[in-house]
Amino acid sequence: MGQFRARETSKGRVKRMEVEAKLSGKYPVIVIPKEIFKGFKTEFIKIKIENHVRTTYFWKVKDRKKTVISFRGLKLGRYLLTLEPYDLEKFLDEYNSLVEKKRDMKLLIKNDILITKIGNIAMQTKNWRFEREHGGGIYIIAEYSSIVSPKDKLELKYQLKHENAYLYIQQYSARKRRYTPYEVVDIDTSEVAIVLRYRHGNRMKATAIPLENLSDTTLRHIMIDPEDMEITKTQDIKTKELEIEGYRYRIKNPYISNELNVSMVTSFKLLNMKDALEESARQIRDKIGKHIASAFLRKKEFTKLLIDIENDEEFRRKFPSIKPDILAKKNDKYYVIEVKFRFKEKYVRNAFMRGLKEVKRQFNILRKYGTFEMDGESISVGGYGILVLGYDHRRKGGYLYFSIKEVIKK
Structure with missing residues (x-):
């Protein structure tokens, strides 16, 4: 390894050195010894690598014995390295x-709040961290909160790698037991949300993050x-199989009706984005339906x-399909209830029939x-029911049809 040259900055030394890439097993690697990292005052360092390729690596200084670098395209030979202090401000x-x-986007941090400006729209969060990755x-x-429910969280990953800036949506994979990143390829803004379109395998999908003026009031439980x-x-x-009771209903509490109204308007707006957020709009309507049905x-x-018992890990393990x-209890019997939300009563x-x-x-x-344990009691189902309803935010109410059937054991 060649000698290194250094110059001082307020955050530590900037060091330049020549190193030899050598074989380690089947692959060439660059090894940087521990003593080179002395004098850096920041948590991270940035390593610029130059020869037939030009790329960058980021490393954490603390407790590092040595750094071993390998990447696709690395060949045997001499490389010029520049090591410089690196922190959040530089990132x-x-x-x-x-x-x-790529896009009209900018990151800011004020009072420990991460602000992402997209055009003239801004979203912000207190829940963020700055890390180096393998x-x-x-x-x-x-x-961030999901457009569907604040209980459902979205993770965004703002990444620098090999001199490129990326934005990913992170989704948890139960099969892999880790978060999987999907690259965001397009961003749109609307009155209610920032819409993120991302590549998921061979498909394009979309999700959304509610804007600040709605995030505290919309789609709560x-x-x-x-x-x-x-x-x-x-x-x-x-019908041949069912006797269906018909009702009209109205929500008298103005606070609750306002919550439902905002959710319905949000659902309409998402539907107007064509197919991009149709699934999110449907999820919102389903949640509204369950609130009213309850x-x-x-x-x-x-x-x-x-409600939503498929989210219970034990239930999901026993009944994955x-x-x-x-599940509604009456007179010591549980009934399986299917809830359908429809905008128009004619359907x-x-x-x-579908339900x-x-x-x-x-x-x-x-x-x-048979009998299974759930929520502290033994449960066995004795019947089923269907509830079909609609909600008109202008009238603060809607229609509701209900049918229930007890099934006698033979």
Whole structure:
């Protein structure tokens, strides 16, 4: 290894040196000994590598015995290295300089809050960290609320690697038991959200992060008290298999109706983005439907409701093929309830036929299994029900149709 030359900065020395890339096993590597890292005052260093290639690596200084560098394209021979102190301030400057070539985006940090400016829109978060990764990259990982629910979090990864700036969505893979990054290829802004389109294998997908003016009020878990729901009986419907009760309902609590209204408007706006966020819009409507259905079932004297139980790890392990909307208890019996949200009342019959097929499938799987433990009690299902409803944000209410069937054991 050749001698190194150094010059001082306020954050430590900038060092230049020549090194030899040698074989280690089957692959060439560059080895930098521990003593070279003395004198750096920052947590990270940036290593510029120059010869037939030009690239950069980032390393953490603390407790490093030596640095071994290897990458695709590295060949045997001599390389010129420049080691310089590196910190968050330099990362922001470099990331912003590189990313502006791709899109109108800029990162800022004020009072420990990470701000991402996209055009004239800004999103911010307190939940972020600055890290170096295996392979020589360096990044900020930031956590944001999902457009569907604040309980569902999105992770964005702002990465510098090999002199390029990247933006990734991080999704947790239960199969791999780790987060998998997917590169964001396009960003749009709307009145309600920042829309991120990303490459997922051979497909293009989209998700969204709610803007600040909605993130504190939209899509929270809404508990509707049965007393805040006024129901009126209307005409029933009969089919070959079902007797369906008809109702009109109205939400009397102005706070709750406002929460539902904002969620519905958000859903409409997402639908207007064509197919990009159709899935997110549908998830929002499904959540609204479950909130309203829960209040109605309590009003009909169901004493306990288990909602979204597929999120329970033990239930998911036992029943991987089903996702019941609600398990509802009445008179010591549990019923599998399928909830369908439809904008237009004319589609009610069709929704019941679709719902009947699905809820019977779920019921049969649970009934065949027998008794299982859930939420501190032994559960066995004794019937099933379907609830189809719609909500009009202008009227703060809507229609609701309900059918329930007890299945007698033979």
